[in-house]
Amino acid sequence: MHISQPLHHVVGRDIVLDEPLAGLRDAERAVVACLIMFHRKKVRPDLEPAFLRLGRRNQVLVLRLAALLRIADGLDYSQNQMTQIADWEGDSDDQRSTLYISGAGAEENARRAAKKADLWQDVGFGKMQIVALEHADMPPAPEATPEPDESSHALAREDVGGYRVSVAASDGLAVMGRRLLRSYFRQMLQEERGVRSDDSVEPIHQMRVATRRLRAILQIIRIVAPEREVRYFRRELQQLARALAPVRDADVFLEAVQDYATNRPEPAAPELGMLLDALHTDRDAAYARALAYLDSERHARFKHDFATFMTDPGEGWQPAVRVRDAAGSIIWQHYEGLRAYEERIDLETALEPQIETLHETRIAGKRLRYVLEMFGDVNDMATPVERVLKPLVATQEYLGSLQDIAVATHYIAALEAQHGTLHTDVASYQGYRQSAQAGLLEEFPRRWSRLLSEPYRRDLAQVLVLL
Structure with missing residues (x-):
């Protein structure tokens, strides 16, 4: 059993949710899990899956009992x-x-x-x-053991994000999967707060990342989880990511155009300002649609159902499969999925017409990355996992830059189709991005060969040996 003093409330919550408790129904077990989670630090009920799965009456009960428990805990601080x-x-x-x-x-x-x-x-x-x-x-x-300082307001609105889930190779894959889902679901919910406030562009980005990680976890645990639920939640997470995508695309494009306008030797012409205005208008419209989705009954139902799924090890779960029984094949299959693009990418011809294939390669690389990160805390695998992650992440980010240019190119082409010939300043910006694209494409063979190399496969195999 893994014990973490700073996160003992999280560990205790997970034990209650993952182990059967005689005489307690599922909702009652969720109540107990909430009390363990809420007795320490700030109370964030809107981020806790065990709380979100409960009905209104039980939610009120949890908060009242937690209020008593927190006082009782303080009365024995010594x-x-x-x-x-x-x-x-x-x-x-x-x-x-x-x-x-x-x-x-x-x-x-x-x-x-x-x-x-x-x-x-x-x-x-x-x-x-x-x-x-x-x-x-x-x-x-x-002398009492000091604890970290806490906010004077229990129902706080700040958080540090998801927490790391530490597991052993002998742990059940289903248990690890549910714990990872709870961690990243909590992070997704926290980022949703930031999306709603819209004080920064980062919450949109991080919320989309959280949805992708959740989908990756669901894909990994599909061999031990109820199949119908896995399909449903993966579909809902994909729909959520799509609702946020236009906002993120606009944010990335806006940042690139603003950076170009700021760093030009001469002041940007008014027509480039018109491009920025168009982007801001489109971004505002996309943000309004994203908010409407977050406020929808569909999204509220998804959050309740997903919280229930990850806090209720009921029918359809396969508890006997251990991490070491499946992790090796899962990791290698994802690498094979990435390596399969070796046959689809033609390094002997121009790469610019193959941008869409490179984007698909990036997605396959992300899937491998998420799998490696998921199993990275198993036993003492951090160092060997980091060794294979470093070139993979670098290539993924590099391909992301190419995709950003592709999105910008398509956007400007759509503007040109709508308004006719664009101002020369916009054309100059387009040329600047295309020149950057050409430079990036020259790097691809070197980066790609690193991931296909025998040393890389040997490093990856070392990860499997440690399982």
Whole structure:
């Protein structure tokens, strides 16, 4: 069993969700999982799959129980179990209450419990004051183990993203898959907040990355997961990514045009400003469509259903298949999927007409990358996995630059078809991008041969040996 002190609440949550608990129904087990998750640090119910799968009544129950549990946890911050509740006073008129405690370490425990009473107030119980009574004859409490500082508001809106899932080769593939789904689903939900606020272009990008990783995980665990559900969720994630794609394409193109306009030797002509205006208009329209999708009943239903899927190891799952039973063949099959493009890419002819094939190659490379990253934390595989990831990621990013140029070329061609001959400044920008494309294409044979080489395959085989 993997124990992580900083993430012990996550580990505990995962144990409850992945192991049968006698006498508890699925929803009740999800309630327990939420209480474990919410007793520590900031409470983020809208990011927790176990919470999202619950009905409204159980969600209210979870928050109320968590409010009590957080105070109780603070009352034993000194971990000596000597705190006693001496008295309690409540005022129903102004919704204020005071809890009096005594015992060794009561003063420190009172401070901690008062800090963790944030959720008590957030769920509508009113303000809680906790007072430590003085007892001169009480022995001093042992020094408490410090914890990271937490926000004064329990229902916080900040987060650090997904967390790493540590597994062993002997763990079940289904268990690892569900834990990875919970991690990246949490990250996707966090990025959705940023997409809605639209303060930065990065959340759109990272949310799309999260959807791709989730689809990759579903594809990997399809041999141990219910087939119909896997197909459904992969389809929904693909639809979500498509809803966000036009916004991301516009963001990338806008950044490139703005960079070109800023770094030109002479000021950009007004006509280039017209290109920027067109991009901003299209971006605004694409963003409005993306928001409409995020606000749709379809998306809300998907999030609830997906949360249930990854927190309920019910019928259709195959728990007996271990990571080491399948990881090797999964990794090598994805490499074979990438290497198959060796027959489709003709290095003896011009590569520009083969841009679409290069884009498909990039997608195959992404799939291999996600698989390697998924299994990268198994045992002590970080170093050998990093050795094969480094050239793969570099090639993927390089091919991404080519794809960005292809998107820009198609956009400008569409503008020309709509408005007729474009201003020479736009044509100059188009020539600039095409020149950059030619330079990038010259690099492809060298990068591609590295991924097809015998040393690379040997490094990849070493990863399989460690399983």
